[in-house]
Amino acid sequence: MKHSSHLNYSYKDYIDSPEGLADSIAETLGCPVTIEDANHRIVSYSKHEKNVDEARIATIMRRKVPEHVINGLWKQGIMAKLFESDQPIIVKTIDSIGLGHRLAVSVRKNNEILGFIWAQTNDLSVTAEHLEEMKEAAQWVSHHLLRQQAKKKKTEENRKEFFWQLLTGSLQNPAEIKRLAKKFHMNLQGQLCVAVFEFTEDMSQAVERHAYYLTETLHQTRIVNRIFDDQQLILLVRTDNKEDANEMNQAFIREFTQKMKERLNFEDLKGAFGLIYDSPTLISDSYKQALKVLELKEQYSAGLQHVDNYQDLGVYQFLNELSSLQKRENYKNDALTNIRTYDERHNSMLLETLKVFLEKNSNVHQAAAHMHIHTNTLNYRLKRIKEIGNIDFKDMNQKTMLYLDLLIYENEQEDL
Structure with a gap:
């Protein structure tokens, strides 16, 4: 790592485009640099150099940090530190995930995490000046990511409206659904179902950030879209293989709830998903079914403690209707x-x-x-x-x- 003067003389050229942004930071710091968004997707990375570790190579090849690397960083307490503070931190080698020495900092706007900068320092010593340079680099990357967010905001609002149309069944025209799905880059091919997570606490920004973060970083399922509604997180999930879909969805539900418990101490988080369909016109049915599972899990907690799939409700699907019928007939x-x-x-x-x-x-x-x-x-x-x-x-x-x-x-x- 080499010493340098302040950085902002060269960063202005890259605010509108990520191309070259990591190279500029790497040149200043004297080591390879990777810039990620809040969900660990690559925004920019510097040119390859010697002694690049496995984690960096895998991240660049996939355009996203591998899940086992993210999990390892959480287990070592690294990600928690980055979420809690805007100060750069020194990360020692973690051989189990192929990670060499790092200098890392979170990129943020106030308390909102926008992304991360990772500099592979290897065995070079890190000085107070290097830490200051990383903080300044984070400010410039923040400018870039905020501009990118502003461009996406309007599109996201329209995308949410489209998603609600699918969830409520108010849009049933296959041609129009196909047109809007293409416009908003939503892949509605294959097997689709809706998963819903219900929180007992109010959905604070911190909870939403962690929940959104997990849906992006858990790799078992493909999340087509997501939306927060009061105390619920609603997800549209897609898979190519119907035979494996139920098993994959169940694994996702359990891992998501487990990680939320580990990271935010949520003890009473319930998740459920509806039936799997191969037509987007039936997404609203899957949504209703997921809500039905959550309702019945609350009502029949002992019998449905481990049930998270509408398919597995069995006779519980009909109990409320039977009860109402029996009362009407004085049975x-x-x-x-x-x-x-x-x-x-x-x-x-x-x-x-x-x-x-x-x-x-x-x-x-x-x-x-x-x-x-x-x-x-x-x-x-x-x-x-x-x-x-x-x-x-x-x-x-x-x-x-x-x-x-x-x-x-x-x-x-x-x-x-």
Whole structure:
């Protein structure tokens, strides 16, 4: 790294174009430089030099920082420091992600992160003057990125309107959808679905920044578009292979929620996605389904704790409708009523036993293990259940109705 005077004499030439911006900074600092936007996509990078590390090479080849490098920087606390402060930091070698010595600084406007500058210093010592030069470089890069943001702002507003049209189903003309998708560079080919994350806290700017950042840096899925609505983050997700889509979406939901918990201490963040369709005219259906999953997860938290896909709701899809219908018709299940009355009189657990037995698909050994009782004890209870409720466990129709009525009854008890 070489010493130099102040930088601004040469940076003015590159505010409108990123070309040469990194070269100008690299020439001043005397080492390779990479400029990234807030989501780790390359804005500009300097000419190659000797001893360039693996992380820099992979970033330039992909035009974006590899996910394992980003994860490594978070685990080492590097990214947290860059998010928290506008001061340059010295980063020591991290062999596990192929990263050599670095001098790094966040590029920002007030508290908003616009991007990052990374200078590969190798083994050269870093002085106070170098740190000051990095701070000044960040100011000039900030000017460039702000100008780029201003150009995109109007386009983004129109893009959001188009996205809401798709989510609400108010736009159904395939030709018009295709035209607008091309105009806003939204790839609507392949398999599409909507994912929704629901936050319990109000969506502060810091939360939005981290959420947006994660949707850009997690690589399992392709995010076509995103929008924040009150306490929800709504995403349009695309994949080319329908067979792998559900698995990929589930992995994305779980990793996103896990990383938000790790980085912002969110303990109660729920995510869900609707069915996958191959037509953009059905995006609104997927959106409604994702919202339905979130609603039912809140309502039936015990039974749906690990469900995040509309496809996996099973009978829970219809419980609220069945409950409403039963109330209108003054319906009651006599078998459950008799068993419940018996439990109340004898302080027994027959109703709970029945539910576990049905949940375990009538498997005596699994049900007994779940309840931590002997199989003989379970068989005795089942015998009493059959007698009191006049139940035939070989009748699939009767067992199905019993299970549905049990779920509805439990939900009604929670509402009391």
